[in-house]
Amino acid sequence: MNQTEIINIFTKKTLGLTFVLSAAALAFAQEKVGISGSVVNKNNQPVPYASVTFSNKANKLFSDAALTDEKGQYTLQLAPGNYDVSVEAIDYKKSMLTKQITAAGNIGALSIEPEATATNLKTNEIQGVTITAQSTKPYKVELDKRTYDPSQDIVSKGGNLQDVLANVPSVSVDTDGTVSMRGSSNVKFLINGKPSALLGIDDGANALQSIPADQIERIEVITNPSSKFEASGTAGILNIILKKSKKTGFNGSVTGTVGYLPQTNLNTNLSWRKGNLTWFLNGGGGYRESKSTNRNDDYFNNAVLDDDLVQRNTDSENKNKSNNYNASAGIVYDITDKTSVNASGTVRTFDSENIGNIDYYYTYFKDPNSTSKRVTLGSNNNLAFQGDFGLDHKFNDKGQNLSLSLSLQRNRSYNDTDINQTRNGAFELQNIVNQNTINRSAIAKADYELPIGENSKLEAGYRLDINNNDYSNDVQQSTLAAPDLSFLPLYTYDANYKETFNAFYLQFKSKIGRLGYQLGLRDELSNVDIFYKNLVANKPAINTTKNYNNLFPSVYLSYEIAKDNQFLLNYTRRIDRPRSFFMIPNPNYNDNQNIFDGNIDLNPSYVDSYEFGYSISKKKFTINPTLYYRHQTDDTKMLVYNKLAEDENGNILIPKVVESHTKPINLGTDDRYGLDLNFNWDATSWLKFLGNVDLFGYNTKGSTVYDTYDHLGNPIQAVANFEGKGFSTRARLTTTVKVDKTLNFQFQGFYRGGQKTAYQDRKDMYAINFGASKTIWNGNATISFNIQDIFNTRAMRSTTYTANSVRDSYMQWQPRQFALSFTYRFKQGEKIEQPKKKKDINANDAGGDEQGPM
Incomplete structure (x- = not known):
């Protein structure tokens, strides 16, 4: 490939990228309005943590969703248009209706009926129900990392971080406690996206034994870290995310x-x-x-x-x-x-x-x-x-x-x-x-x-x-x-x-x-x-x-x-x-x-x-x-x-x-x-x-x-x-x-x-x-x-x-x-995680509860 061909390819790619970014910017510039509303039952009582989904009939890119708060209320930014609205909650039937969004304001209360077998628990009694099902897959692949969930790891139950690492894909723990990835021991450890005093000086094996397995939510295996991460650790990065409950x-x-x-x-x-x-x-x-x-x-x-x-x-x-x-x-x-x-x-x-x-x-x-x-x-x-x-x-x-x-x-x-x-x-x-x-x-x-x-x-x-x-x-x-x-x-x-x-x-x-x-x-x-x-x-x-x-x-x-x-x-x-x-x-x-x-x-x-x-x-x-x-x-x-x-x-x-x-x-x-x-x-x-x-x-x-x-x-x-x-x-x-x-x-x-x-x-x-x-x-x-x-x-x-x-x-x-x-x-309460959009550009971010692996 000669120099002229390289320049032509580079020019075409640059123009193409400029066009795409311009089109994306126009789509992004679509003006949205702030709306609010509430979800109630047949007795006009608020329904907390109900899922409300707005599906735009003309353009799915403008669809969005929200969860109601403890008072059954929600707020959302939507582009004007015609929407199919679905409302779901535990022990209630799914409700469907149509709404025309023209301007900012309160669109009123959305009513939802209980299931025939519903227990009709009071609001403060719903704490024992989990509305977000746990993923059954302990291993997930993303663009710049792999995520391991140790909650289903019975072998390391009651152990420590070193025991958990011995079960993580792409990671090995040697007979002397040395942790390696793909045959190399130059591994960088992070806790919640940052170097941590919890791991001691120079990441000694003893420090790994002092972190209980029961306090680990997940482990991010980053074999080829992006520029967002610090550059040290030639074998890769192990980011240990500790538990922080998201339940009410x-x-x-x-x-x-x-x-x-x-x-x-x-x-x-x-x-x-x-x-x-x-x-x-x-x-x-x-x-x-x-x-x-x-x-x-x-x-x-x-x-x-x-x-x-x-x-x-x-x-x-x-x-x-x-x-x-x-x-x-x-x-x-x-x-x-x-x-x-x-x-x-x-x-x-x-x-x-x-x-x-x-x-x-x-x-x-x-x-x-x-x-x-x-x-x-x-x-x-x-x-x-x-x-x-x-x-x-x-x-x-x-x-x-x-x-x-x-x-x-x-x-x-x-x-x-x-x-x-x-x-x-x-x-x-x-x-x-x-x-x-x-x-x-x-x-x-x-x-x-x-x-x-x-x-x-x-x-x-x-x-x-x-x-x-x-x-x-x-x-x-x-x-x-x-x-x-x-x-x-x-x-x-x-x-x-x-x-x-x-x-x-x-x-x-x-x-x-x-x-x-x-x-x-x-x-x-x-x-x-x-x-x-x-x-x-x-x-x-x-x-x-x-x-x-x-x-x-x-x-x-x-x-x-x-x-x-x-x-x-x-x-x-x-x-x-x-x-x-x-x-x-x-x-x-x-x-x-x-x-x-x-x-x-x-x-x-x-x-x-x-x-x-x-x-x-x-x-x-x-x-x-x-x-x-x-x-x-x-x-x-x-x-x-x-x-x-x-x-x-x-x-x-x-x-x-x-x-x-x-x-x-x-x-x-x-x-x-x-x-x-x-x-x-x-x-x-x-x-x-x-x-x-x-x-x-x-x-x-x-x-x-x-x-x-x-x-x-x-x-x-x-x-x-x-x-x-x-x-x-x-x-x-x-x-x-x-x-x-x-x-x-x-x-x-x-x-x-x-x-x-x-x-x-x-x-x-x-x-x-x-x-x-x-x-x-x-x-x-x-x-x-x-x-x-x-x-x-x-x-x-x-x-x-x-x-x-x-x-x-x-x-x-x-x-x-x-x-x-x-x-x-x-007292297991409800998770209040926001439903993900159809296209979530944050899906590949690294870090955990304390984002920012910088």
């Missing part, structure tokens, strides 16, 4: 859980809505024990001297006990019918104690029976606060909206570890490690939406993020040579990491015939300041500043073959920012045999992501296959090297001590590609399936020459080769069997295929879970029972190859568990 009156539920490994949980969700005021209160807490097992067998092949190490066997077990408590409260007040304000606050605590035992068995040529034992006693205390404030304003009833919000967050974490090590039964080493971290964040954002015609919308926004992390770390050590505890100079420091992001985005979505499109551009200006001061070593403080200015485009296309049957094509550019502690020098010293070093020169890596998918959704099934490809540059890889121990002045210790270190570096590229297939099938009225299959390939490139030391302390150069490629699979199938209206069984199978790279061969893994639920007490209560990993097979086995050794590993994060839950629901 006082409503609530309480869930209690007991299980083994010992766990107890009690959580409640309360809400009250009347008139212009809504408040909610969610809270709970629990106790949980966990146990992980690790076994490593190292075979060394560099035995040159007769005292060289030949083999090392490691057997470790870690037991953890944790308590977590959380409480959230908030209000929403409607100042007018177009303006509302909201405020909410959340507090979360997480305390844990862990005991770790590591047994080492060494085989030398000279001493074949050397043993070492390492006992670790650790404790963690985490306290998080979050306050959210917002204002939402509707300029009119046509969808022109402005949303302002401010989130203030603080998270404090104390970690204390006592390490004792013996060799051949005699004392060898003691370490006391204290790590304190405080994170303070402020997030301010503004989002504006402007509909243009029936099918188009312009969105724009601004977001300011200020994140401030304070680190305080000290390590004390005693040995046989120096029995008194003294500070390790290199690991006793104060550090501060501050990042400030200013983001702007502009996004336009529209539709031309069957072709829908969404174009977006985001600009992020980033500033990172790092301060590091060693408190013992005689070294100057480090001050480093990094600045980035990046553009992130996004393009979404959809072609509708028929209703709920479409092709989807999209492209986005993303950024993978280094975690803050990756850039702090000498951040960690929990294992003297493998020390993690930060890299203050670490830079972000960037990803270009492409997806092509197909989605068909019918009454009984939904199928969504997606082909994807991600290309990442300046990938972050972990370099393992040897280093000589130093004193506080940077002098090498004599005799020489060789330490093993790990450091993140930017190197090479990483390509991921595959087929992600999700499906939902209601085979019969009593049998349902929900499945996910991910067939993915990977191709990692990058090698570097680095300076290191051999096991005798001699300087050498080595080559780190990170190149590797291969293919793997992940699959999950959930089967739900409905015995009757009150009893359900659920089976869930998980499989992860083997994966091989140049330096690691990971074996395949599978697990099977079971759940059952029984509804009792006229639907007001539910008893649930589940077993996680029935056959105790969820463990990772791998073989890792280095320049001088081969390691066989076994790792199990959690053994088999089971739990029994009881849920009681009371």
Whole structure:
């Protein structure tokens, strides 16, 4: 295609788009008038929450609908014309009539008759009826995200967010608690569309366990986020939407859980809505024990001297006990019918104690029976606060909206570890490690939406993020040579990491015939300041500043073959920012045999992501296959090297001590590609399936020459080769069997295929879970029972190859568990959701109750 052809196509497309937008603007300019009215019964009493639908006889685009309020009244904006009017309400017959709308004003009362079998409840007794039926599909595909509803997930009942994520299509939870999407663990977590102190610093796995499953309304899986979202998280975004009831009156539920490994949980969700005021209160807490097992067998092949190490066997077990408590409260007040304000606050605590035992068995040529034992006693205390404030304003009833919000967050974490090590039964080493971290964040954002015609919308926004992390770390050590505890100079420091992001985005979505499109551009200006001061070593403080200015485009296309049957094509550019502690020098010293070093020169890596998918959704099934490809540059890889121990002045210790270190570096590229297939099938009225299959390939490139030391302390150069490629699979199938209206069984199978790279061969893994639920007490209560990993097979086995050794590993994060839950629901009121228009241009918006993922 030559340049002239490209220019001609571009000109035609531009003229076509201009014509469509002009026509849409003319349609949008159709003048509407405000009308009002009421719905009454045969006794002339108001009927609250009745549905009133106006269908324009000449042009369906001018049709609209409304719900009556508590006094049976409604208001609406309609274009003048002739309308068919239908009125519906619980326990009443459907009423049909014709109305001519000519001017603004009150069109009077619409009468509706009760059903012959109606109970004729009084207005204040209707609270026990729900007029909006719950969707039976737990999985829904939209233009820029997929939505998962965990309410029908029996297997994770009584569990936490980590348990729920293990059941979400396109998401995997590894044996060590790491969450990944399509084989990549660089996942960004949001709570109600924003980063949250609830998830702790750097999204730790422990934080996922502190959010109860019963407080989660839905999870939005955004594998290729649009420009409206922040650009970090190259694997995608998981947006956790917490429950906020939309029902009138006082409503609530309480869930209690007991299980083994010992766990107890009690959580409640309360809400009250009347008139212009809504408040909610969610809270709970629990106790949980966990146990992980690790076994490593190292075979060394560099035995040159007769005292060289030949083999090392490691057997470790870690037991953890944790308590977590959380409480959230908030209000929403409607100042007018177009303006509302909201405020909410959340507090979360997480305390844990862990005991770790590591047994080492060494085989030398000279001493074949050397043993070492390492006992670790650790404790963690985490306290998080979050306050959210917002204002939402509707300029009119046509969808022109402005949303302002401010989130203030603080998270404090104390970690204390006592390490004792013996060799051949005699004392060898003691370490006391204290790590304190405080994170303070402020997030301010503004989002504006402007509909243009029936099918188009312009969105724009601004977001300011200020994140401030304070680190305080000290390590004390005693040995046989120096029995008194003294500070390790290199690991006793104060550090501060501050990042400030200013983001702007502009996004336009529209539709031309069957072709829908969404174009977006985001600009992020980033500033990172790092301060590091060693408190013992005689070294100057480090001050480093990094600045980035990046553009992130996004393009979404959809072609509708028929209703709920479409092709989807999209492209986005993303950024993978280094975690803050990756850039702090000498951040960690929990294992003297493998020390993690930060890299203050670490830079972000960037990803270009492409997806092509197909989605068909019918009454009984939904199928969504997606082909994807991600290309990442300046990938972050972990370099393992040897280093000589130093004193506080940077002098090498004599005799020489060789330490093993790990450091993140930017190197090479990483390509991921595959087929992600999700499906939902209601085979019969009593049998349902929900499945996910991910067939993915990977191709990692990058090698570097680095300076290191051999096991005798001699300087050498080595080559780190990170190149590797291969293919793997992940699959999950959930089967739900409905015995009757009150009893359900659920089976869930998980499989992860083997994966091989140049330096690691990971074996395949599978697990099977079971759940059952029984509804009792006229639907007001539910008893649930589940077993996680029935056959105790969820463990990772791998073989890792280095320049001088081969390691066989076994790792199990959690053994088999089971739990029994009881849920009681009371005073279930009516939902007052507005009926959707035939064409709803907001249907693909992301965010949840607190919109604005900016």
